[in-house]
Amino acid sequence: xxFRIIKKEDFKTFVNLMLQTTEVIAPKFIKNNAKGKxxxxxxxxxxxDEMVLDYEKCEFSAKTYFLPYKxxxxxxxxxxxxxxxxxxxRIQPRAIFGLHPCDINALVRLDKVFARDFYPNPxxxxxxxxxxxxxxxxxxxxxxxxxxxxxxxxxxxxxxxLTDLGDRYFVKINSDRAFMAISEVPIQEITDExxxxxxxxxxxxxxxxxxxxxxxxxPNLLDIEFESKxxxxxxxxxxxxxxxxxxxxxxxxxxxxxxxxxxxxxxKKIAYLYSCNLLDFAMVAGGHxxxxxxxxxxxxxYYHQHRGFVESYGEPMCVGCNRCGRSCLAxxxxxxxxxxxxxxxxx
Amino acid sequence: MKYLFMESKRPKVAVFDFTxxxxxxxxxxxxxxxxxDFLKAIDIVNFRxxxxxxxxxxxxxxxxxxxxxxxxxxxxxTIRQKAKFLIALGSCACFGGVNRMKNKFPxxxxxxxxxxxxxxxxxPVRSIKELVHxxxxxxxxxxxxxEVERIVQHIIWEVPYQFPVYPxxxxxxxxxxxxxxxxxxxxxxxxxxxxCDAPCPAGGTPCxxxxxxxxxxxxxxxxxxxxxxxxxxxxxxxxxxxxGGFRSxxxxx
Ligand code: SF4
Ligand code: SF4
Ligand code: SF4
Ligand code: SF4
Ligand code: SF4
Numbered sequence: 001x002x003f004r005i006i007k008k009e010d011f012k013t014f015v016n017l018m019l020q021t022t023e024v025i026a027p028k029f030i031k032n033n034a035k036g037k038x039x040x041x042x043x044x045x046x047x048x049d050e051m052v053l054d055y056e057k058c059e060f061s062a063k064t065y066f067l068p069y070k071x072x073x074x075x076x077x078x079x080x081x082x083x084x085x086x087x088x089x090r091i092q093p094r095a096i097f098g099l100h101p102c103d104i105n106a107l108v109r110l111d112k113v114f115a116r117d118f119y120p121n122p123x124x125x126x127x128x129x130x131x132x133x134x135x136x137x138x139x140x141x142x143x144x145x146x147x148x149x150x151x152x153x154x155x156x157x158x159x160x161x162l163t164d165l166g167d168r169y170f171v172k173i174n175s176d177r178a179f180m181a182i183s184e185v186p187i188q189e190i191t192d193e194x195x196x197x198x199x200x201x202x203x204x205x206x207x208x209x210x211x212x213x214x215x216x217x218x219p220n221l222l223d224i225e226f227e228s229k230x231x232x233x234x235x236x237x238x239x240x241x242x243x244x245x246x247x248x249x250x251x252x253x254x255x256x257x258x259x260x261x262x263x264x265x266x267x268k269k270i271a272y273l274y275s276c277n278l279l280d281f282a283m284v285a286g287g288h289x290x291x292x293x294x295x296x297x298x299x300x301x302y303y304h305q306h307r308g309f310v311e312s313y314g315e316p317m318c319v320g321c322n323r324c325g326r327s328c329l330a331x332x333x334x335x336x337x338x339x340x341x342x343x344x345x346x347x
Numbered sequence: 348m349k350y351l352f353m354e355s356k357r358p359k360v361a362v363f364d365f366t367x368x369x370x371x372x373x374x375x376x377x378x379x380x381x382x383x384d385f386l387k388a389i390d391i392v393n394f395r396x397x398x399x400x401x402x403x404x405x406x407x408x409x410x411x412x413x414x415x416x417x418x419x420x421x422x423x424x425t426i427r428q429k430a431k432f433l434i435a436l437g438s439c440a441c442f443g444g445v446n447r448m449k450n451k452f453p454x455x456x457x458x459x460x461x462x463x464x465x466x467x468x469x470x471p472v473r474s475i476k477e478l479v480h481x482x483x484x485x486x487x488x489x490x491x492x493x494e495v496e497r498i499v500q501h502i503i504w505e506v507p508y509q510f511p512v513y514p515x516x517x518x519x520x521x522x523x524x525x526x527x528x529x530x531x532x533x534x535x536x537x538x539x540x541x542x543c544d545a546p547c548p549a550g551g552t553p554c555x556x557x558x559x560x561x562x563x564x565x566x567x568x569x570x571x572x573x574x575x576x577x578x579x580x581x582x583x584x585x586x587x588x589x590x591g592g593f594r595s596x597x598x599x600x
Contacts, residue, residue: 030525237565237568239537243517246521262381262385263384263387263388275513275517278512329516329537329572331572
């Protein structure tokens with residue numbers, strides 16, 4: 001990794017240069033909510049001024065740019081009692097600006113599943129490789145617990161990472177392509193003063209986390225609390241809506257379906273993201289449902305995030321962004337669920 | 348034409364309207380990019396809104412609208428006898444629809460309100476399944492043509508089709524739509540049947556539940572969360588009664 005300084009006006013030139021050749025996704029201001037708080041979303045932008053880098057959090061993660069809600073896996077052309085299959089992995093290159101550390105760590109989790117496991121997923125890999133990632137440090141959001149789950153630092157999985165030093169950015173350059181790209185505009189070596197300012201910002205960030213919750217012993221705790229009343233308490237509130245999994249940067253469960261064109265000449269195999277909270281998630285052929293109760297379904301979402309994933313990949317899948325908690329209309333949020341489990345254990 | 352060795356049947360289809368706005372049948376002519384193929388896949392033999400010829404020979408009858416007069420009952424019974432397969436099309440046919448709101452008042456009052464001194468014969472509104480056996484229901488006000496196509500494919504080619512079990516929120520989130528609750532509005536999305544692709548919240552109005560209740564609704568929590576955000580139970584119930592699909596919860600007629 002290389003460290004450099006880039007002046008803000010040069011960074012603007014960098015973004016505008018990138019816009020000439022590449023689709024750029026960045027946090028964009030949409031409107032204020034009823035309480036007057038600004039809402040931002042990761043959306044394509046057409047010029048630098050649409051990008052808001054000092055945003056608090058996007059309710060929707062950037063997951064859809066890697067795992068689309070609906071993705072055509074293959075297309076079948078049927079003709080004269082025969083058929084051919086067409087598969088498209090290629091996508092146009094893209095850049096995503098403004099990802100926070102939790103978002104980058106979420107991609108690193110997804111990499112483990114879709115790029116580094118026994119069955120690499122070419123659809124994911126092509127999107128991942130063709131997406132230039134520019135992350136940014138920020139003062140902690142109000143409700144995230146990334147620091148409590150060790151997802152607030154990034155070590156890999158991005159191209160550039162910025163820390164705002166007022167009139168300039170401290171830049172971590174983490175790939176050859178990032179170095180090539182940023183070298184198109186003036187960048188400077190780090191001075192002692194830059195290092196001092198950088199460390200001050202980092203210190204301020206690390207002292208500003210607002211939410212505390214203990215997560216290191218969670219896999220163990222979950223084993224013990226499988227029959228806990230906590231699941232009924234929160235499960236009774238669940239609306240079975242799948243909102244949590246849709247906004248989560250790491251939830252990746254999907255189903256596969258087929259669609260036929262109305263003229264009967266083509267068919268499509270489509271992967272669609274689904275959620276373990278939905279009624280028929282564990283429904284099998286013949287109509288048997290392995291998880292007919294909503295509290296069981298809610299429980300298994302937590303088990304996958306905080307226990308099953310740890311078993312397979314050595315760390316929780318959850319990166320503590322609390323998007324699920326913030327979007328859940330029933331007010332089911334991981335921090336309070338986990339705190340309740342700790343309370344149960346004390347009894 | 349074959350799909351997985353299944354021969355297409357090109358069934359004879361008739362479309363009938365009762366008490367409604369004809370918005371659903373208009374959807375038949377929508378989605379131009381596949382309209383020609385849609386019309387090739389079925390054989391429309393009776394459809395007042397688009398053709399003058401009429402035939403009484405049909406396999407599938409689409410029924411649009413609710414029932415609000417004695418002569419409509421007669422007509423519906425005759426259609427049921429002729430059709431091998433009867434599909435209720437749209438929220439009016441499935442639940443009674445917007446028309447059903449009149450059931451809250453005495454018939455003489457509504458008659459007077461609408462027709463003044465020249466009253467017409469009228470009955471409390473009923474959905475199709477309250478009068479005859481219905482083989483398939485396609486809710487929506489209006490129905491989505493994409494869903495109609497898939498159900499037609501299901502019937503004629505036996506392509507599997509299942510109504511989604513999730514509420515409107517699930518698809519709403521996939522569109523990056525800002526939640527109407529976050530904007531201070533009441534939305535029925537969390538308890539309404541999804542599958543419409545959540546066009547209303549995306550278009551700037553909350554969901555009014557035109558497709559009826561989702562497969563696993565949590566009404567207790569829904570009334571709760573609405574109340575926490577300042578919407579009374581009465582207000583929620585009034586909203587739920589708009590399309591008539593929530594009568595099992597609201598207890599309305
Ligand atoms: S936990 Fe919340 S967001 Fe998730 S399915 Fe249940 S009600 Fe919906
Ligand atoms: S489970 Fe919730 S807190 Fe954890 S990564 Fe997903 S959305 Fe964020
Ligand atoms: S369901 Fe709606 S669109 Fe369809 S006929 Fe009734 S009122 Fe019209
Ligand atoms: S706008 Fe309505 S449908 Fe969409 S997420 Fe919010 S409550 Fe659900
Ligand atoms: S969002 Fe609600 S009101 Fe709108 S079409 Fe869907 S179910 Fe009907």
